[in-house]
Amino acid sequence: MIIDINCDMGESFGVYRIGEDEKIIPYISSANIACGYHAGDPLVMDRTVQLAKEHGVAVGAHPGFPDLLGYGRRMLETFPGEIRRYVLYQVGALAAFCRVNQVKLQHVKPHGALYNLAARDENTAREIIEAVMAYDPELILVALSGSRLAELGGSAGLKVAREVFPDRAYLADGRLAPRRLPGSVIQEVEQVRERVVRLITRGTLISIEGQEIELKADTFCLHGDTPGAWLLAKTIGEALSEAGIPIQPLSQNLFP
Amino acid sequence: MIIDINCDMGESFGVYRIGEDEKIIPYISSANIACGYHAGDPLVMDRTVQLAKEHGVAVGAHPGFPDLLGYGRRMLETFPGEIRRYVLYQVGALAAFCRVNQVKLQHVKPHGALYNLAARDENTAREIIEAVMAYDPELILVALSGSRLAELGGSAGLKVAREVFPDRAYLADGRLAPRRLPGSVIQEVEQVRERVVRLITRGTLISIEGQEIELKADTFCLHGDTPGAWLLAKTIGEALSEAGIPIQPLSQNLFP
């Protein structure tokens, strides 16, 4: 049993700093790097690709809606074909920094509102899938475990990595508990550690309602923009190490 | 003798339309496509790459300063390393649309204020050259004939295409006459036609002061954002055809 831990990175912009990329990177295996639409800029992208390379962390594109003001967290209505081109633009831009740093682009993971929309909306999911297929069908698509995006991506023949958020509560039907629900974000490190171990060893999670539910987890997402995120990452890393479960990029374990 | 004719294209943005790309494309051989910084957006980029493909026109990236409000025509101070990353970002973004449309990226030509700055400023020229070398040393760099960028690009081992503007007046020392000088833009079609023929057949131009000067021309640039630009393109195309001079992309004639 091997697991991947991913984290959103490179979300600084100009003089604005967000996230503790340098502190958290030793504990993860895949980095989702912002591409300049919801966050990130060319200098940050280049620096973050280099940081990932130095730590043997695999690189993915993290495209979002063109909404820096809202950090890509707000739903934006789009017309057919726009999302596909937005994803292509951002993947291509990041790929340039991979290329000049001799790093392989491993995966694509949509960000924020685009991620959430693709989890439930078929048209959005299809546009993302079409973009990835057209750009490079060998790229891994990281999608919420149990989502439309994961399902449709798999049907389309893409390599799909099912993502679970160990510090987020889930509903009994396997969907993420909305952030407005009390207890939707789990802040106690020990509890998150337990959830990770249970997910890996038993493939289950205790839902917010208290039921044990099954959830496929190919990769765990850690949030990098909360203070102390690196401590959570460290704790999880140690728990996995104790349990004898190696942390490796998706391209090495899931789709070698 | 073979010549390339290039034109800036894909400079529309959202609902905003600029240039008559569809009308002018039958008469050119290389298209410089805006990459979303000074102009262009993902939909326009995709559509323009397809338009170029349909007409057998070679595609180049046309990176500019991040200044949509100023259309990339205003000098922007940058800190060391910024221009290199700005160029990489934009080239990568356009390359994605080339890739999904199975079109080869032929060249890179900086836009507006970045073009002018690179023509005279060594640091700017070096950053652009480094970006192109690092991304793909087989890409052709289009630079003002006689400029620092052309000179340094050649020394660095890049394929450089020297560009001449047949509808712009030149000073006796080979530099472009500033736009503020009367007569700096030549609007009479017949006069432009004569300049093109003289440049190809004799390798010379009559400067704004009236002297005959030598100027190497591997590619002619036509402006697409002036009304009637396509008529000028048509006239030049016919003149070259009469003179038995084929119009072909740089990748077919200069660097086959």
Add this chain to the structure above:
Amino acid sequence: MIIDINCDMGESFGVYRIGEDEKIIPYISSANIACGYHAGDPLVMDRTVQLAKEHGVAVGAHPGFPDLLGYGRRMLETFPGEIRRYVLYQVGALAAFCRVNQVKLQHVKPHGALYNLAARDENTAREIIEAVMAYDPELILVALSGSRLAELGGSAGLKVAREVFPDRAYLADGRLAPRRLPGSVIQEVEQVRERVVRLITRGTLISIEGQEIELKADTFCLHGDTPGAWLLAKTIGEALSEAGIPIQPLSQNLFP
């Protein structure tokens, strides 16, 4: 009987030109001027305020979503309080150009997706109303006739001008027919002219289903970004002139 004719104006941006403001302004009485979020820039705003002043046309702010790429036509999710501040920001920016040109700011009319959302969504309507009330309770709020915004604005004590689009089809329930329906946009000038006259003289409109419906019209909106818009404006102006109905700004007739 007196009527106001309004038109969206000042929607150019940088080198990008849209609309035929100069041609259409002789035929209208109120100008809705974009404020730099969905369109417009400081130079365009200043110039458009001056243009309106020269033609005795009243000036209104036309705030939209911060989405230049989508021209403010795409729904953007916002968090509570955002729309209120977006409106304040834009109204204040335009007010500066009114101030330096000694022009009174007459009205506020939301643009595009914000307009449509405010027509049906109470929270959006309330934020816009709060912004206008707080900034200047004497400002006229231009809202779709029969909309939530018109209703709530009136209840809140604002001066509300009910707007009708004579070149758009309406459903039997008084709502605008969606643009995807065939016949939703009426392009025949003569037909638009008839609708204007019927609205003024009888206060009714023939719905897309063929029924005669009542609709209060304090101001007619003409679209300025369609080619030939000025011709429609001219025709309507002449029809009103023949019918002896003066065209005057809202601040002169409705709320003197």
Add this chain to the structure above:
Amino acid sequence: MIIDINCDMGESFGVYRIGEDEKIIPYISSANIACGYHAGDPLVMDRTVQLAKEHGVAVGAHPGFPDLLGYGRRMLETFPGEIRRYVLYQVGALAAFCRVNQVKLQHVKPHGALYNLAARDENTAREIIEAVMAYDPELILVALSGSRLAELGGSAGLKVAREVFPDRAYLADGRLAPRRLPGSVIQEVEQVRERVVRLITRGTLISIEGQEIELKADTFCLHGDTPGAWLLAKTIGEALSEAGIPIQPLSQNLFP
């Protein structure tokens, strides 16, 4: 003797936080609030105006170049008339938040590269002065002590507050020592404190070359975006208090 202490504030943007506004505001008397061009957004602007109001701190507009990516610190070439409109737009936008919060707009202080350019370039200075004069000739213009902007603003009849940076070294001719010079930024709190006292009591400063130079100081600028800035503010506040020099907004002491 009374002095004003000003600080740049409200430079956060969306989720991005910069500066310790809440910590530093108890120690200053005037706040320069970013207006959405180089930094700031409508929510931040509203919140910062309220913060200033709560602390009895006077509010000023802090307009910059439209360059969020460069934080307004990079020179941007502009065409005649652009700077004037950029300033008007930003002042008007901030004025809206002053208005709804019942706060008087006290001053205008250009930001970053625009500030530096206006200090030496006459055209830039004139455009800023024209904007302020046209918008409200009672507004105070904050300008670098000894600069062209200060000089021309005074000649034009504006109320000018001459600004000194106590934590920046000065050349013997009274200009700011460039940041690239060693010792150009004074980080030792005690040394800054001494400079403030000398400036107030003797009207002089020791230049980076060691000479005592005269410098008029109506207002001291503290930097808010360096960690620990509030501590410096506190120290200076205490030093002034010990020396019996009250800290008050410009509108209360200099131009009552």
